[in-house]
Amino acid sequence: MTDHHESNTGPAECGPSQPDRRTFMATAAGVTAALVAPGVIMHSVAGPRTEAVTSDVRWGLLVDTAKCADGCSACIEACDRENGLDLQTQPSGAQPTRWENQKSVWIRKVKLQDNQTGRVTNLPLMCQHCEHPPCVDVCPTGASFKRADGIVLVDRHTCIGCRYCMMACPYKARSFVHEVMSNQLTRVPRGKGCVESCTLCVHRRDYGEESTACVDACQAAGHEAIIFGDLKDPESPIRMRLAELASRQIREDLALNTGVRYAGF
Amino acid sequence: MAKAVVRAGLVAVGLAWALIAQVALAAEMKTYVVAGSQAATLDSCVEPTDIMRRKHMEFIQHQRDKTVHGGIRSSKHSLSGCVDCHVRDEPDGEAVPIHQKQEFCGACHAFTAVNLNCFDCHAAVPKGPGAALASKAAYQAVGLEQSPRAVSDGKEH
Numbered sequence: 001m002t003d004h005h006e007s008n009t010g011p012a013e014c015g016p017s018q019p020d021r022r023t024f025m026a027t028a029a030g031v032t033a034a035l036v037a038p039g040v041i042m043h044s045v046a047g048p049r050t051e052a053v054t055s056d057v058r059w060g061l062l063v064d065t066a067k068c069a070d071g072c073s074a075c076i077e078a079c080d081r082e083n084g085l086d087l088q089t090q091p092s093g094a095q096p097t098r099w100e101n102q103k104s105v106w107i108r109k110v111k112l113q114d115n116q117t118g119r120v121t122n123l124p125l126m127c128q129h130c131e132h133p134p135c136v137d138v139c140p141t142g143a144s145f146k147r148a149d150g151i152v153l154v155d156r157h158t159c160i161g162c163r164y165c166m167m168a169c170p171y172k173a174r175s176f177v178h179e180v181m182s183n184q185l186t187r188v189p190r191g192k193g194c195v196e197s198c199t200l201c202v203h204r205r206d207y208g209e210e211s212t213a214c215v216d217a218c219q220a221a222g223h224e225a226i227i228f229g230d231l232k233d234p235e236s237p238i239r240m241r242l243a244e245l246a247s248r249q250i251r252e253d254l255a256l257n258t259g260v261r262y263a264g265f
Numbered sequence: 266m267a268k269a270v271v272r273a274g275l276v277a278v279g280l281a282w283a284l285i286a287q288v289a290l291a292a293e294m295k296t297y298v299v300a301g302s303q304a305a306t307l308d309s310c311v312e313p314t315d316i317m318r319r320k321h322m323e324f325i326q327h328q329r330d331k332t333v334h335g336g337i338r339s340s341k342h343s344l345s346g347c348v349d350c351h352v353r354d355e356p357d358g359e360a361v362p363i364h365q366k367q368e369f370c371g372a373c374h375a376f377t378a379v380n381l382n383c384f385d386c387h388a389a390v391p392k393g394p395g396a397a398l399a400s401k402a403a404y405q406a407v408g409l410e411q412s413p414r415a416v417s418d419g420k421e422h
Contacts, residue, residue, distance in 0.1 A: 048402035052335030084393070147334065155333045156386055184388045186345050187395025191386030206336040207398050 049206045058150035058259060059200050060129065060231040061215070062238050062247060066264035067225035068122045075124050075226065076107045078217030082201060084185040091179050104175035104190075106198045107214060112265065121265040124214065124226070127152055127173040127198035128250065129259030135165035135174065144195075150231070150259050151200045161193040170251050173197045200228075200259075231259060297373045301353040304369070311341040311407050321347075325383075339402050344383060346403025349391050362389035 080086040112121040143159035174197040187203040201212040215228045229238030247263040324342035331337045351369040364371045364384040374381040
């Protein structure tokens, strides 16, 4: 179309106007790129996510158990505050011990003892964000799913509270909400009848924030036992540390390829 | 004959009244936007009002899948955006849960007898540090620079 149109116009007119138009287009393209590019970059780094997550990244944690202190529960408390778990209230008439076992917990502090040597290891145990999650395999409604960036989540809209995933999880990482909730946080909806577990602070991921609540708290407590990062980026701090430190997956025998790795035991 | 004329006249007057009443009702169609909410200060919702009334549930249902599975938090059809804009503050500054019977969501859902269970799980008032981020994203999605609520909060504290 354009060629045809141009061939119709006289060569005298066309000759001088062509370079002008080209320079104008080049300038315009340059200006547009300069205006748009910083916006695009800013969007992908910070601010609310505008495009769906991809498998270009895989989020994970590395826990150095040698640095994890006995009796410290900074990560658990930070997780409770971040995700509104501290807003759970004991229902009237419930036995306190029973309530302790029943309320939702995302991180458990586990103490391991080697009975032959007596060596004690402390570690925080949360959802391991498996590459092949058993909870996703067994979910009858598709509520339990793995997000493209490796985070294993529960879609509470589709969860029917059957608790198959809790049975399937080898890490006892999931909790069931037994009671009617009120005063939820905007960033973490929660209600009776759904299963939930660690989300790797998914709201922080989506708003482009660094790190997770537990990692920040561990650092603030001076232990720096947990590192958060992208397992697919060879340059990321977590990958550098994984390269130099002997690390394990818990229940390696299940071949789940967990996103949470442990070192020092 | 005269009787028939009178009867016809009465019927005509009755019909006319009914018509006037209809028009009057339509003119002052009930609005559920509560005074004191941000929504009351804005010209329109994220979509025209008649579309919002019919389709708001579809908008938030589609948006929820994008957010939960895709992590997209920049949609204008965001439930936390709805709550932030339509919630009303008590004079003491305390926000009133939006699903209560006199409030924006609760009033209409009570009138239409449609069960409202969004707020079994979702926060019915903006709560926690994440609320400001979520509302800012929702306001940005419709081209407003920042949530007026977030700005006023910033001034107070």
